[in-house]
Amino acid sequence: MPDSPYVTSPRRRRPRNGVRAVAAVGVVLVIAAGGSYAAGFGPFARGDDGPDPAAMKQARAFLADWAAGRLPSAAGRTTSPDKAQEVLQSFTAGLDIDEPKLTAGEGAKEAEDGTLGVPFTARMPVTGLGTWTYESRLPLREQDDGGWKVDWRLSLVHPRLTDTEKFRLEREETTPPKVTDRAGTSLSGGEYPSLTPLLDRLAGSRGGGPRGAVELIDRTSGETVRTEASFGKKPDPAKTDEPVRTTLDATWQSAAEKALAEADGKNAALVALRVDNGEVLALANSPSSGFNRAASGTYAPGSTWKIVTSSALLLKGAVEPDDVVDCPKYLTVGKEFHNVETSEYPGATFRKDFTASCNTAFISLRGKLDDGELGKVARTYFGVGQEWHIGIPTYDGSVPAPKDETEKAASMIGQGRVQANPLIMASVTATAVSGEFHQPSVTAGNEDKTRTEPLPGKVVSQLRELMRATVTDGTAHVLADLPGEVGAKTGTAEVSDDQDNNGWLVAHRGNVAVAVVVEEGVTGGGSAGPIVHSLLSAVPQDPS
Numbered sequence: 001m002p003d004s005p006y007v008t009s010p011r012r013r014r015p016r017n018g019v020r021a022v023a024a025v026g027v028v029l030v031i032a033a034g035g036s037y038a039a040g041f042g043p044f045a046r047g048d049d050g051p052d053p054a055a056m057k058q059a060r061a062f063l064a065d066w067a068a069g070r071l072p073s074a075a076g077r078t079t080s081p082d083k084a085q086e087v088l089q090s091f092t093a094g095l096d097i098d099e100p101k102l103t104a105g106e107g108a109k110e111a112e113d114g115t116l117g118v119p120f121t122a123r124m125p126v127t128g129l130g131t132w133t134y135e136s137r138l139p140l141r142e143q144d145d146g147g148w149k150v151d152w153r154l155s156l157v158h159p160r161l162t163d164t165e166k167f168r169l170e171r172e173e174t175t176p177p178k179v180t181d182r183a184g185t186s187l188s189g190g191e192y193p194s195l196t197p198l199l200d201r202l203a204g205s206r207g208g209g210p211r212g213a214v215e216l217i218d219r220t221s222g223e224t225v226r227t228e229a230s231f232g233k234k235p236d237p238a239k240t241d242e243p244v245r246t247t248l249d250a251t252w253q254s255a256a257e258k259a260l261a262e263a264d265g266k267n268a269a270l271v272a273l274r275v276d277n278g279e280v281l282a283l284a285n286s287p288s289s290g291f292n293r294a295a296s297g298t299y300a301p302g303s304t305w306k307i308v309t310s311s312a313l314l315l316k317g318a319v320e321p322d323d324v325v326d327c328p329k330y331l332t333v334g335k336e337f338h339n340v341e342t343s344e345y346p347g348a349t350f351r352k353d354f355t356a357s358c359n360t361a362f363i364s365l366r367g368k369l370d371d372g373e374l375g376k377v378a379r380t381y382f383g384v385g386q387e388w389h390i391g392i393p394t395y396d397g398s399v400p401a402p403k404d405e406t407e408k409a410a411s412m413i414g415q416g417r418v419q420a421n422p423l424i425m426a427s428v429t430a431t432a433v434s435g436e437f438h439q440p441s442v443t444a445g446n447e448d449k450t451r452t453e454p455l456p457g458k459v460v461s462q463l464r465e466l467m468r469a470t471v472t473d474g475t476a477h478v479l480a481d482l483p484g485e486v487g488a489k490t491g492t493a494e495v496s497d498d499q500d501n502n503g504w505l506v507a508h509r510g511n512v513a514v515a516v517v518v519e520e521g522v523t524g525g526g527s528a529g530p531i532v533h534s535l536l537s538a539v540p541q542d543p544s
Contacts, residue, residue, distance in 0.1 A: 051108050051116055055140045055148040059118050062150050063102060063138070079141065080152040091157060095169050095214075096127035105135075115139035115151045122158075126169065128200070128210045129231035134158060160228070166219055167228065171212040177203055178243040182279070182543070185250040186243075192253050193288035194260075201392055202244045202443065246391075246442055247279035255538035256282035262530040267519040269293035270531060271422040274543070275430040275511045278438030280390070281543060282535075283423075295394045297421040299517055302493030302524070303357045304425050304504045305414025307432050307463065308384075310354060312377040314459045318368035321351040321462055325365065327358035334406030337363055337413075340492050340523065354466045355474030357490055363409045374411055375399035382428050383437040384420070386450045391443030397424045415494060425515035429506040433467070433487065433513070435460040467508070476505065478529035482536055484509050490524030503527030510542040 058077060065074035066088060075085035105119040117137045124132040136159055141151040154161045161167065179187050179199045189196030200210075211232025216225045256270050263286050271294050272282040283294045291297070313319045327345035331337050339359050345352055353361035378384040384397035398419045402408035410416030420428075423440060431437045437452040455463075467487030470476045476488035491504030503521025505528035507514050514532055521527025 052142075052148065055116050055142070056108075056118070058148040058150070059138055059140055063120075067100070067102070078150040078152040084150075084152045087154065087157070095124075095167075096129075098125045098127045100124045111139065113139075113151075115141045116148075126212070126214070126229075126231065129171070129212045130229075132214050132229040134228070160216055164219055165216055165225055168215050168217050169212060170215055171210065172232070179203060180243045180245050181248045181250040181253070182246065183250070184243075184245070187246070187248065187250065187253070192250075192257060194257055194284040194286075195248075195253065196289060197292060198283065198392060198442075202246065244443070247274075247281070247444070248283070248442065249281040249543045252282040252535075252539055252543065253284070255535050256284040257288070258538065259531045259534035260284050260286040262534050263518050263521070263527070266521060266527070267293065268517060268521070268528075268531065269297060269422045270514070270516045270535070271295070271426040272512055272514045272535065273423075273426050273430060273440055275434050275508065275513050276438070278427065278430065278440040280423075280440055280442050281512065283442070292392075293421065293517070295390070295392060295421060295423045297517070298395055298419045299421055299502060300416075300418060300493040300495075301414040301420040301425055302491030302502065302504050303359070303413055304428075304489050304491035304506045304515070304524070305418055305420070306354060306357065306362060306412075306491075307428055307467070307489055307506070308378050308382060309362055309374060309412050309414075310463065310466065311381065311432065311455065311459060312369055312374050313365060314462055315377065315381075315456070316368065316373075319350050319365060321349065321354075321466065323350050324348070325350045325353050325361045327353055327356070327361040329360070331360040331363050331409075333363060333366075333409040334404065337409060351466060351469060354489075355470045357470075357475050357492075359413045362412045366405070366408050366412050369412075371408060372401035375401060380453055381437065381455050382431050383439065383450045383452050384424060384428065386452075388439055388450065389446040389448065390423075390440045391446050394423060395419075395421055397421075414491060422515040422517055425504070425506050425517075426513045429489075429508050429515060430513035431455070432463045433460065433508045471507075475525050476507070476529065478525050479507060479533055479536070482509070482533065483540070486536070488532070490529070492523050495520070505529050505532050507532050507536070509536055512542055 062074050062077040071085050071088045074088060075081040078084040101123045103121045105121060108116060108118045111117045117139050119137050122134055122136060126132055136156060138156050139151040140148050142148055179202050181187055187195055187199060189199055213230045214228040216228055217223060218225055252272055256272060260268055260270060268286045270284045271280060273280045285293050324347055327348040329338060329342045329344040337359055345356060345358060348358065348361065378399045379386060385399055386396060388394050388396045400417050402411055407416045411418050427440050435455040435457065439448045439450050464487055467489055468485060471479050471486050471488050475490040479486050479488055486507055486509045488505060488507035493502040493504060495502055500520040500522050503518040503524045503526065505516050505524045514535060516528040516531045518527040
C-alpha cells in the first residue's frame with residue numbers, strides 16, 4: 001500500500017533479542033454502532049426530551065454505515081465527504097481489526113464550538129493480539145436547512161489522531177512453545193484444524209504467543225510518541241522450551257475432526273471426555289476456525305436435558321421407570337407442546353417416555369418439581385451454572401428459575417432459558433453414569449471452585465439403564481450396532497420459526513462420554529447420531 005497522510009506504510013525493525021519485529025500498516029477503525037445515547041441539554045435540547053432526535057438518528061446512521069463498510073454513505077453524512085471517505089478508507093484498510101464494537105456513553109452535550117458531542121467507547125479487537133479500547137466523541141453540527149451532519153475531523157476517529165500524529169501497529173514474530181497431547185504427541189493446527197484457536201491461546205498462556213503494540217507516531221519523522229496499547233505476554237525464559245501438555249488425546253482428536261465431516265457442512269461441535277476425571281480427550285468444531293462452539297456456545301440442549309430432569313424426578317421419588325406416564329400427542333401449558341413428528345404412546349411407562357423422548361410426558365410431570373428445583377439439581381449434582389476453570393474460556397451453563405408455568409414446562413425438556421453446550425452435556429453425561437461431577441479440564445492444575453454432591457447409587461443405576469434402553473430400543477438406535485454397553489440420549493431443540501431444529505446426541509461407552517450438537521440438524525438421531533457413531537467406531541478402545 002502506498003504511504004498516505006493517514007496510514008503508515010509497512011516498515012521493518014531490526015530484530016530485538018532474537019525476535020524480529022514486523023511492522024504492520026495503519027489503523028483500522030471499523031466501529032459497530034450500538035447502544036443508546038443519553039439525553040443532552042443546552043441549545044440542542046428540545047424541551048425535556050434531550051438532543052434533537054434527528055441529530056441522534058444521523059449519528060447512529062453514520063456509525064452504522066462506518067461499521068458495515070458503507071464508507072461512501074458514511075462520508076456523505078459528514079461536512080467533508082471527500083476527506084472523510086479518504087480517511088475512513090485509509091484507516092479501514094490499515095489495521096487488522098475484527099468485528100469492533102462501539103458503546104455510547106451518557107452525556108451527549110454541546111461543545112464550545114457549537115457541536116453536539118456524543119461520547120462513545122471503542123473496542124477494537126486486533127486480530128491475533130487482543131482488544132484496543134479507547135474513548136472518543138462524535139461531533140454533530142446543525143445545518144442551515146435544519147438537518148444534521150457529522151462535523152468531520154480526525155479526532156472523532158481517535159482523540160490523538162491529528163495532522164501531525166498517526167497510529168502504527170507493530171507485530172513481533174514469536175516462536176510459540178510446543179503444545180502436546182496427554183502422551184507428549186505434538187499438536188498442530190495443520191493436522192488438527194479445530195485446535196488452531198485453542199493452541200494459540202494455550203501457547204499464549206506461557207508468554208510465547210503473538211505480541212505487538214499500537215503506537216502513536218510522528219507523521220514526519222516516524223518516531224514513536226507513545227504506545228497506545230500493548231498486546232501479548234513476555235515469555236518466561238525458564239519455560240521457553242517446555243511444551244504445554246494438554247489432556248487431549250491425538251487419536252481421539254483426529255477421529256473427532258473426521259467425524260464432524262458427517263455434519264454435511266452444517267455448523268457443529270463435539271466434545272469427548274473421560275468419565276472418571278473430566279479430562280477432555282477431544283474438542284472439535286465445524287467450521288474449524290473461529291468461534292469455539294464446543295466449549296463457549298450457548299444452546300438449548302433439548303431432550304438431552306431430560307437426563308437432568310429425570311435425575312431431579314428420580315431423586316425426589318416422584319417417578320419410577322415402570323410408572324405409567326401417558327404420552328399424548330399434544331399438551332397445552334400456555335402454549336401447545338408436542339412430540340417430534342407428533343408421536344404418541346398411550347399408557348407408556350416413564351422408561352418408554354425417556355427412550356422415545358416424549359416431551360408431553362415430561363412436561364406433565366412439572367408439578368412434581370418446585371420452581372427452581374431443576375436448576376438446583378443441575379447446579380448441586382452436575383455443576384451446571386457454577387464457575388468452571390478448564391484451561392480455556394468456557395460458557396458454564398444456565399438454568400434460571402422459570403418465570404411462569406409455560407417456561408417451567410419448556411425447561412423440563414431443555415428449552416426455554418436453559419442453556420448449555422457440548423462440553424456441558426458431555427460432563428452431564430459423565431456425571432449421570434458415574435454419580436460424581438468432575439470439573440472438565442484441558443490442562444492440568446486448574447483452580448476448582450465447584451462444589452457438588454454425588455448422585456445416589458440407585459439413581460445412577462436407573463439413569464444408566466434408561467440410556468442403554470435408548471440405544472437398544474429407542475431414539476439412539478443408530479448406535480445399537482456398536483460393541484460395548486453404549487448408552488445415549490438424543491435431543492431435538494427448537495431454535496426459531498425461521499430455522500430448523502438443532503440436533504443433539506450424548507453418549508457414553510466405558511470411560512468416555514461424548515456430546516455433539518449440529519445446528520439445524522433437524523433431529524438428534526439423524527444428524528448428531530452418525531457423528532457419534534463415526535467417532536466411537538474409529539476409536540474402539542478407551543484411553544489409558
